[in-house]
Amino acid sequence: MKGNSTILVTGGAGYVGSHTVVELLNNNYTVIAIDNLVNCYANGNDKPESLKRVEKITGESVTFYNVDIRDREALNRIFKIHKIDSVIHFAALKAVGESVQIPLTYYQNNIAGSSTLFRATVYGNPQFLPITEEHPTGQGCTNPYGKTKYFVEEILKDVCASDPEWKVVLLRYFNPVGAHESGLIGEDPSGTPNNLMPYISQVAVGRREKLQVFGSDYPTSDGTGVRDYIHITDLAIGHLKALERMLQPNYKSWKAYNLGTGRGYSVLEMVKAFSDVSGKQIKYELVGRREGDIAACYADATLAKVELNWTATRDIKAMCKDTWNWQKDESQRFSDFVNHAFPRFHMSYI
Numbered sequence: 001m002k003g004n005s006t007i008l009v010t011g012g013a014g015y016v017g018s019h020t021v022v023e024l025l026n027n028n029y030t031v032i033a034i035d036n037l038v039n040c041y042a043n044g045n046d047k048p049e050s051l052k053r054v055e056k057i058t059g060e061s062v063t064f065y066n067v068d069i070r071d072r073e074a075l076n077r078i079f080k081i082h083k084i085d086s087v088i089h090f091a092a093l094k095a096v097g098e099s100v101q102i103p104l105t106y107y108q109n110n111i112a113g114s115s116t117l118f119r120a121t122v123y124g125n126p127q128f129l130p131i132t133e134e135h136p137t138g139q140g141c142t143n144p145y146g147k148t149k150y151f152v153e154e155i156l157k158d159v160c161a162s163d164p165e166w167k168v169v170l171l172r173y174f175n176p177v178g179a180h181e182s183g184l185i186g187e188d189p190s191g192t193p194n195n196l197m198p199y200i201s202q203v204a205v206g207r208r209e210k211l212q213v214f215g216s217d218y219p220t221s222d223g224t225g226v227r228d229y230i231h232i233t234d235l236a237i238g239h240l241k242a243l244e245r246m247l248q249p250n251y252k253s254w255k256a257y258n259l260g261t262g263r264g265y266s267v268l269e270m271v272k273a274f275s276d277v278s279g280k281q282i283k284y285e286l287v288g289r290r291e292g293d294i295a296a297c298y299a300d301a302t303l304a305k306v307e308l309n310w311t312a313t314r315d316i317k318a319m320c321k322d323t324w325n326w327q328k329d330e331s332q333r334f335s336d337f338v339n340h341a342f343p344r345f346h347m348s349y350i
Contacts, residue, residue: 007084007088032064032084050185177231180326197323214289226264235259241308
């Protein structure tokens, strides 16, 4: 069906969504993107800036609707207008710390919204490392965000069991970082970043004074938390490979795949790697643990390699290099524009 399929991408203007739309367009899929613009920049009713840049990168057009996935009537209209073959769902809130503070908002958006639409924090505190797809899910989830991911997986499994026409791929990915190699799209939160890499890059470019490292007494090599970081382009390609697998005639029901590198890096290792690439000293301070965090988490992505023909190819140096190219160029290009015209400028983040 490749080349003739129309894919609906929810959260399509966001960080992961916009990079995945690039890969879909580059592989001849037709893309319908929806987003409620809660975490991305758009001037009035215009198409989000991130999708304008996606079109510049690919030379292809994206059909966009400003729609909240909880709006059933709006979704029904879109499905009536377009013959949609598959849905890739990114329209979820995903900040661990924030989910602890406002859990009901996460349950409403991530579960109610996903159920109205009919997507790797389902593992909780790892029982073994590296994590395979056979690792128990839902046991010991340490934050509401992780619970919403688990609940949605269970809903989709039940839907597949009830109707053989349903085909679902559950992608359990780890920590996306980096930016498109063009430097045109990347992650740039408008408020205080909830994720490590954008925070480091903002310190490097001078937008923030220092990085707060949450927890220095974990049972890891240097006491800071360890995570499996994956380049955003590798992750986007993983979605493309999963879609190709799901569209095969012999694919039935549901299957879960880990998308990660299989290698964990501590916070301080990431700080050093970014400093080496950027040539900037990253000032940081060690503070207490953040509620809902765990010591270490990294993937075994063997199944994706075998069944999806996918593996992460970009290393930590490429992750830091592309992040730095995006951050320094974006800050220079938009400094006056942001400060004078749009004080809450926010690009490609979900």
